[in-house]
Amino acid sequence: xxxxxxxxxxxxxxxxxxxxxxxxxxxxxxxxxxxxxxxxxxxxxxxxxxxxxxxxxxxxxxxxxxxxxxxxxxxxxxxxxxxxxxxxxxxxxxxxxxxxxxxxxxxxxxxxxxxxxxxxxxxxxxxxxxxxxxxxxxxxxxxxxxxxxxxxxxxxxxxxxxxxxxxxxxxxxxxxxxxxxxxxxxxxxxxxxxxxxxxxxxxxxxxxxxxxxxxxxxxxxxxxxxxxxxxxxxxxxxxxxxxxxxxxxxxxxxxxxxxxxxxxxxxxxxxxxxxxxxxxxxxxxxxxxxxxxxxxxxxxxxxxxxxxxxxxxxxxxxxxxxxxxxxxxxxxxxxxxxxxxxxxxxxxxxxxxxxxxxxxxxxxxxxxxxxxxxxxxxxxxxxxxxxxxxxxxxxxxxxxxxxxxxxxxxxxxxxxxxxxxxxxxxxxxxxxxxxxxxxxxxxxxxxxxxxxxxxxxxxxxxxxxxxxxxxxxxxxxxxxxxxxxxxxxxxxxxxxxxxxxxxxxxxxxxxx
Ligand code: NAD
Numbered sequence: 001x002x003x004x005x006x007x008x009x010x011x012x013x014x015x016x017x018x019x020x021x022x023x024x025x026x027x028x029x030x031x032x033x034x035x036x037x038x039x040x041x042x043x044x045x046x047x048x049x050x051x052x053x054x055x056x057x058x059x060x061x062x063x064x065x066x067x068x069x070x071x072x073x074x075x076x077x078x079x080x081x082x083x084x085x086x087x088x089x090x091x092x093x094x095x096x097x098x099x100x101x102x103x104x105x106x107x108x109x110x111x112x113x114x115x116x117x118x119x120x121x122x123x124x125x126x127x128x129x130x131x132x133x134x135x136x137x138x139x140x141x142x143x144x145x146x147x148x149x150x151x152x153x154x155x156x157x158x159x160x161x162x163x164x165x166x167x168x169x170x171x172x173x174x175x176x177x178x179x180x181x182x183x184x185x186x187x188x189x190x191x192x193x194x195x196x197x198x199x200x201x202x203x204x205x206x207x208x209x210x211x212x213x214x215x216x217x218x219x220x221x222x223x224x225x226x227x228x229x230x231x232x233x234x235x236x237x238x239x240x241x242x243x244x245x246x247x248x249x250x251x252x253x254x255x256x257x258x259x260x261x262x263x264x265x266x267x268x269x270x271x272x273x274x275x276x277x278x279x280x281x282x283x284x285x286x287x288x289x290x291x292x293x294x295x296x297x298x299x300x301x302x303x304x305x306x307x308x309x310x311x312x313x314x315x316x317x318x319x320x321x322x323x324x325x326x327x328x329x330x331x332x333x334x335x336x337x338x339x340x341x342x343x344x345x346x347x348x349x350x351x352x353x354x355x356x357x358x359x360x361x362x363x364x365x366x367x368x369x370x371x372x373x374x375x376x377x378x379x380x381x382x383x384x385x386x387x388x389x390x391x392x393x394x395x396x397x398x399x400x401x402x403x404x405x406x407x408x409x410x411x412x413x414x415x416x417x418x419x420x421x422x423x424x425x426x427x428x429x430x431x432x433x434x435x436x437x438x439x440x441x442x443x444x445x446x447x448x449x450x451x452x453x454x455x456x457x458x459x460x461x462x463x464x465x466x467x468x469x470x471x472x473x474x475x476x477x478x479x480x481x482x483x484x485x486x487x488x489x490x491x492x493x494x495x496x497x498x499x500x501x502x503x504x505x506x507x508x509x510x511x512x
Pocket of ligand 1: 160161162163164165169187188189190223227228231242243244245247248250251264265266267268298299300400402428470471475
């Protein structure tokens, strides 16, 4: 039945025939090196995609630019109306697309469906935002003058996405970019290209009805042929990059070199502070969801727990008991809480980190093994989530390993917890568990967490779309999704209008 399910999912999303790696208002035949897509849960080949090269990339950019010139003239609320129809298409395909996220990326079905829901939510958010692209009016120092600031469409937004959120990351960017009047070109991760093809097939027809399909350009190609070309392209004023800090640093330098704009959403090293005043009935499940969810492959995964000495033994005992209940296996199956890692490199990376951690003196508390599951003849990439006792200064703790490894770090008090919390290169998401309002407010204050996201009595992962999402330091400083993140997708213009019959100069200057 599993095999039939896979075929029916692919068929429902139009992925069962010959596939193309490029969309520029129409699907362009591609004939580059074939990209083989395997399911991380079973190793099964899901599809083979001939990749796009320089010529197809060029067609996408030219078509996107032409579409942008028309799109920017459409009033923003009417752009919002079109995005509203996209949200409806996503709703209709939520089940199939959510299942595809699970098949291709390996997160459990509940999380796959949740990811598509996030794309629907941001479409809804964008519809409302389309009527609220507010500028400001200022008081001019000159009589008979008006001053204001307005926001105009920017151009093409290049979206380079990571494998772990193969639909939502793109949706955060493109739904907002569209209502802002921009075109998008998407270079998805080569580890999750089917989600990109399926999403484009679901949504582009809404724009095709307007003759503007090219606003949702898609290019699946190698980093050398397509990724680097997009990053270097002066016709693309904004690059929104989501991925590792290592690649993000290179991308940021190249975009800055041509004075382009970038939004950087890079790696995290997220911690939860658990004080003596924590309600452990909340903290324990939050830690388990944060560290084991998506098999430790979220940018907001809980990687460190900074726990007060006095309760550390109890927290450790309860965590081990909870980890023992986590069902690991086929991510499509009911009841599974932890699916596979994305590929064999991720499994090797995790094992290497565990070795290094032991050499640095960390102690294994639970798990870490590579699993070969009963009835799994093909080799899914399953591991047992792991807990280690460690100290914050260890080099393994300072790095993001994209796997379910949780470091338990004991601290004497809140001062020490905050100091260690901030003493890592990354600054994405953070949380404190405490029922003491003084402790909680301190963590959120200027002398508390240095992260872009700081929570009280909820975990580090699972952000809502209404807030601005992103982080500081090595996480890159970008903000996406809600709040005023839309401003990054537009250009700001300051206007001064003289409606008097005089020509006074600013700063009282008299000239001639
Ligand atoms: P990655 O850095 O390996 O790849 C990200 C994307 O960059 C992929 O599409 C890849 O093909 C592309 N790429 C690689 N080299 C390139 C180049 N030279 N030029 C242009 N593009 C290039 O990351 P990954 O393994 O796919 O994702 C995991 C990482 O992403 C983790 O570090 C995770 O924390 C981070 N992430 C961050 C956020 C966030 O919002 N902060 C969200 C999701 C994932």
